[in-house]
Amino acid sequence: MAIAILFWAMMLLCCGYGALFGGRDGLLIAIIYMVAVLLTVVGQLIQQSWAGVNWPVLLVDFGLLCGLYAVSMRSNRYWPLWITGFHLITMTTHLAALVAPSFAARVYFGMATLWAIPKLLVIVVGVTLDRRAGISDHEFNTA
Template sequence: MALPILFWALTILCCTYGAVFGGRDGRMVAAIFIAGALLTIPAQILQESWNQVAWPVMIVDFAVLVGLYWVAMRTNRWWPLWVTGFHLIAMTSHLAVLVAPHFAARVYFGLATLWAVPMLLVILIGVARDRRFGITDHD
């Protein structure tokens, strides 16, 4: 129970900071991340087990990847590209299970969810560094 509370606290902290101080890119990445996290809840409910490919979660993750990629290719900042890269690593866990269907369920779940924390930290640190060095976008 403590992990979900910590995850949501970190999500709210980092995404709020990114949305308030990160300009257009921060708002877009924060919205995409929060939408993905919220949509993952019903997707995980639809998923009976992590012993096979979690198709509902994979679909949500793919949509998040497309959104993050779209932001990363239209910005002059480095941190959206890093957020996209970390999410791409998370997506490879789904592909690994497609290739090796006997992948351990706990490892699969861990790899699919682990990269959310570095993504959130990159949002926080990236926006803070942009502010420190006076990098702005054109809202």
């Protein structure tokens, strides 16, 4: 339970920071990420078993990947690509569960959730580095 509380606190802080100081990309990614986390909770209530593919969570993760990819392709910043890449690793975990149905449930759950913290850290580090470099949305939207 303590881990869940820490995750929610970290998610709110990191996404809040990204939304407030990350410009358009930070705001979009924060919204997409928080919606995906809420939908993942719903997905885990729908299918609680990780013995085999967890389809509701896979669908939420696929939607998150599409959203992150869309922001990354329109962004001139690098950090959205990193968060998208980390989430792509999460998607390969679902693929592994599809290909190998005997994939251990604990390993599947662990690998599917492992990259949540690095993704949140990418938001904070990326936005911070952009701010240190003095980069604003206005500089990026000149093209």
